[in-house]
Amino acid sequence: MVNAITGPDLRSQLDERRESLRLSKTQLARRAGLSLPTVNRVLSGSEQNPRIKTLAALAAAVGVEIRLGAVTRIDELSTIEAFREAQARTKARRLVRLLQGSMALEASALDRQSLLQLENKNVRTLLQGPPRRLWSDMP
Secondary structure (H helix, E strand, O other): OOEEEOOOOHHHHHHHHHHHOOOOHHHHHHHHOOOHHHHHHHHHOOOOOOOHHHHHHHHHHOOEEEEOOOOOEEEEOOOHHHHHHHHHHHHHHHHHHHHHHHHHHOOOOOOHHHHHHHHHHHHHHHHHOOHHHHHOOOO
16 A cells, blocks of 8 residues: 655655664665765755655655655655565575575575574564664675
């Protein structure tokens, strides 16, 4: 279900979404492929006319889409919880694959059910832990 986030200021809506996700500006910059100074200028409003490409990158990084038209709005593509869970699941799968690869080298690989249980445990740990761990690129 797509929810529209309404309000006059796209920048503040993007920043509110970022804060709701518990995503730092540094992590947002990394996810959006932008520099931290650019993110700071856009979100603070000191960038008077940010490029649409920049706003779209920020929107994608926080799981929303900007709709330009007679009325400009931000469409929430998923809830905060669903977006965080998707990030945790992606990261947990990466962690389990790393473990699985190293265990295969040692000839002690886990069965599929055990790998799924480990993935689910990692998802819970990531969602309950510090935001930095959830959003960082490192395992």
